[in-house]
Amino acid sequence: xxxxxxxxxxxxxxxxxxxxxxxxxxxxxxxxxxxxxxxxxxxxxxxxxxxxxxxxxxxxxxxxxxxxxxxxxxxxxxxxxxxxxxxxxxxxxxxxxxxxxxxxxxxxxxxxxxxxxxxxxxxxxxxxxxxxxxxxxxxxxxxxxxxxxxxxxxxxxxxxxxxxxxxxxxxxxxxxxxxxxxxxxxxxxxxxxxxxxxxxxxxxxxxxxxxxxxxxxxxxxxxxxxxxxxxxxxxxxxxxxxxxxxxxxxxxxxxxxxxxxxxxxxxxxxxxxxxxxxxxxxxxxxxxxxxxxxxxxxxxxxxxxxxxxxxxxxxxxxxxxxxxxxxx
Amino acid sequence: xxxxxxxxxxxxxxxxxxxxxxxxxxxxxxxxxxxxxxxxxxxxxxxxxxxxxxxxxxxxxxxxxxxxxxxxxxxxxxxxxxxxxxxxxxxxxxxxxxxxxxxxxxxxxxxxxxxxxxxxxxxxxxxxxxxxxxxxxxxxxxxxxxxxxxxxxxxxxxxxxxxxxxxxxxxxxxxxxxxxxxxxxxxxxxxxxxxxxxxxxxxxxxxxxxxxxxxxxxxxxxxxxxxxxxxxxxxxxxxxxxxxxxxxxxxxxxxxxxxxxxxxxxxxxxxxxxxxxxx
Numbered sequence: 001x002x003x004x005x006x007x008x009x010x011x012x013x014x015x016x017x018x019x020x021x022x023x024x025x026x027x028x029x030x031x032x033x034x035x036x037x038x039x040x041x042x043x044x045x046x047x048x049x050x051x052x053x054x055x056x057x058x059x060x061x062x063x064x065x066x067x068x069x070x071x072x073x074x075x076x077x078x079x080x081x082x083x084x085x086x087x088x089x090x091x092x093x094x095x096x097x098x099x100x101x102x103x104x105x106x107x108x109x110x111x112x113x114x115x116x117x118x119x120x121x122x123x124x125x126x127x128x129x130x131x132x133x134x135x136x137x138x139x140x141x142x143x144x145x146x147x148x149x150x151x152x153x154x155x156x157x158x159x160x161x162x163x164x165x166x167x168x169x170x171x172x173x174x175x176x177x178x179x180x181x182x183x184x185x186x187x188x189x190x191x192x193x194x195x196x197x198x199x200x201x202x203x204x205x206x207x208x209x210x211x212x213x214x215x216x217x218x219x220x221x222x223x224x225x226x227x228x229x230x231x232x233x234x235x236x237x238x239x240x241x242x243x244x245x246x247x248x249x250x251x252x253x254x255x256x257x258x259x260x261x262x263x264x265x266x267x268x269x270x271x272x273x274x275x276x277x278x279x280x281x282x283x284x285x286x287x288x289x290x291x292x293x294x295x296x297x298x299x300x301x302x303x304x305x306x307x308x309x310x311x312x313x314x315x316x317x318x319x320x321x322x323x324x325x326x327x328x
Numbered sequence: 329x330x331x332x333x334x335x336x337x338x339x340x341x342x343x344x345x346x347x348x349x350x351x352x353x354x355x356x357x358x359x360x361x362x363x364x365x366x367x368x369x370x371x372x373x374x375x376x377x378x379x380x381x382x383x384x385x386x387x388x389x390x391x392x393x394x395x396x397x398x399x400x401x402x403x404x405x406x407x408x409x410x411x412x413x414x415x416x417x418x419x420x421x422x423x424x425x426x427x428x429x430x431x432x433x434x435x436x437x438x439x440x441x442x443x444x445x446x447x448x449x450x451x452x453x454x455x456x457x458x459x460x461x462x463x464x465x466x467x468x469x470x471x472x473x474x475x476x477x478x479x480x481x482x483x484x485x486x487x488x489x490x491x492x493x494x495x496x497x498x499x500x501x502x503x504x505x506x507x508x509x510x511x512x513x514x515x516x517x518x519x520x521x522x523x524x525x526x527x528x529x530x531x532x533x534x535x536x537x538x539x540x541x542x543x544x545x546x547x548x549x550x551x552x553x554x555x556x557x558x559x560x561x562x563x564x565x566x567x568x569x570x571x572x573x574x575x576x577x578x579x580x581x582x583x584x585x586x587x588x589x590x591x592x593x594x595x596x597x598x599x600x601x602x603x604x605x606x607x
Contacts, residue, residue: 001413001416002410002411003410005409007409021384022384040549042408042549043396043399043403046396049395082387158341158353182338183340200343200345201373218342219342262412262414277425278418279419279425280417281417282414283411298575313572315573
């Protein structure tokens with residue numbers, strides 16, 4: 001396999017994701033840049049310029065007409081996907097950690113960090129086709145309780161519920177319209193670093209600095225556990241094969257005397273049902289901060305602390321590999 | 329706002345996968361009078377693959393913007409390069425995955441000690457074996473600029489199109505600036521053993537190198553393209569394109585064989601890579 005290296009960031013990557021059709025890959029980094037690439041060739045298609053601080057989270061709507069980004073410059077922005085023009089800016093009281101469109105892209109979620117004397121806040125805003133129609137006031141604002149510790153990641157669940165991961169390892173579920181907490185549970189023993197839903201939205205995977213990733217159902221029951229010996233920064237669920245991909249790593253523990261030209265940090269493949277690791281691919285020169293898989297399961301992308309994005313198109317071996325003879 | 333405990337006020341929403349492929353979303357709300365109400369929605373979750381394909385085709389027409397505004401078609405060497413062959417190590421035994429590493433480390437340690445540095449991309453290999461040499465060379469031919477892509481301290485790389493600033497290297501007349509567009513697309517005269525070649529034929533005679541790359545690009549990374557031409561530049565009717573993976577080549581063949589292009593029906597099949605004849 002010959003990974004394609006995309007060099008579009010001068011500082012660590014914070015998020016990579018594919019659009020729903022899979023032809024585009026979006027990346028955000030601590031250099032305040034938000035880029036879009038062709039997922040087939042790795043060429044840079046454009047950038048959404050305007051943020052002045054770390055871009056922590058990004059999203060693209062289901063039709064790839066608009067994108068959204070949240071930044072440490074205390075703003076969330078709505079962009080025209082095709083031209084890169086900034087259509088709308090929401091100014092918040094503290095850095096934005098998470099942004100997400102609903103599947104219909106009629107609403108968006110903005111979650112801010114506990115900083116500058118401000119509490120961690122979840123803001124629900126409306127999106128309109130004509131940005132002039134976007135109301136100034138958000139639809140709803142609610143504060144996750146302080147004892148849950150600030151939310152590090154938030155994503156839409158089914159029916160306008162929101163699932164969040166928190167700094168102390170808790171995972172919580174909220175009703176977006178009423179702001180009521182539906183449930184919360186201490187899942188991890190360390191910071192929750194990522195939360196990604198399955199394709200059908202019936203379960204999701206969480207990753208944590210506690211060196212594990214777990215699959216939870218909508219009622220926050222832990223269904224699967226993937227154990228590693230390094231902090232996990234991101235995890236995704238493959239849409240076709242029964243696999244999950246984990247990315248992470250810790251700088252200090254992986255330094256050796258041989259400074260290899262091939263990066264030592266690896267993306268790791270686990271069998272989703274059997275919970276066993278079966279594959280690794282190295283290449284990153286720093287811990288992997290974010291992973292995403294193509295909606296057809298034909299490629300995956302990882303973004304690293306060293307500022308590089310590696311786009312991998314799977315070889316036939318990957319599709320033929322069976323961990324268990326009974327695998328399809 | 330609830331306080332304290334994590335026991336649910338209302339049952340959590342649930343999603344049930346139905347036998348016919350739909351999903352039933354069940355959620356609970358409190359109505360105006362504070363009564364618990366159950367709401368069910370039945371959804372079919374999936375992607376309209378036809379609409380998806382059309383949308384992808386449309387997006388291929390997007391003009392580059394922002395940081396990519398001045399990039400030409402295809403990957404720009406400053407931002408994109410193909411890395412060396414790196415396996416996705418697969419094993420039914422996790423302990424083996426750990427053990428597979430030392431061999432790769434040995435190899436890279438040897439490279440480090442001899443301090444081999446590629447003139448094009450700065451990687452730890454001989455310049456003539458640079459995996460990105462083709463892309464970088466063709467861009468140098470096209471733009472007349474020198475220097476390896478993406479490297480802080482270029483070690484005096486040649487500009488094959490020798491611009492007026494001059495790099496001090498001799499450039500044969502046939503390769504100098506002003507001989508027109510590159511004779512072929514990426515990658516001339518290099519071993520292509522680990523790429524996957526397809527032969528496209530029944531091309532119209534006004535096909536250009538750029539047309540060929542445009543035709544092939546959607547299927548993946550084009551490592552090399554060669555359009556057979558007569559001396560006056562008219563296309564001979566066939567071309568070779570090398571892709572980075574078999575998968576990309578298969579996709580190209582599946583789509584292009586029998587594809588209607590400028591009133592002709594193309595053929596597209598696997599081929600052994602050939603060295604282009606000197607013009």
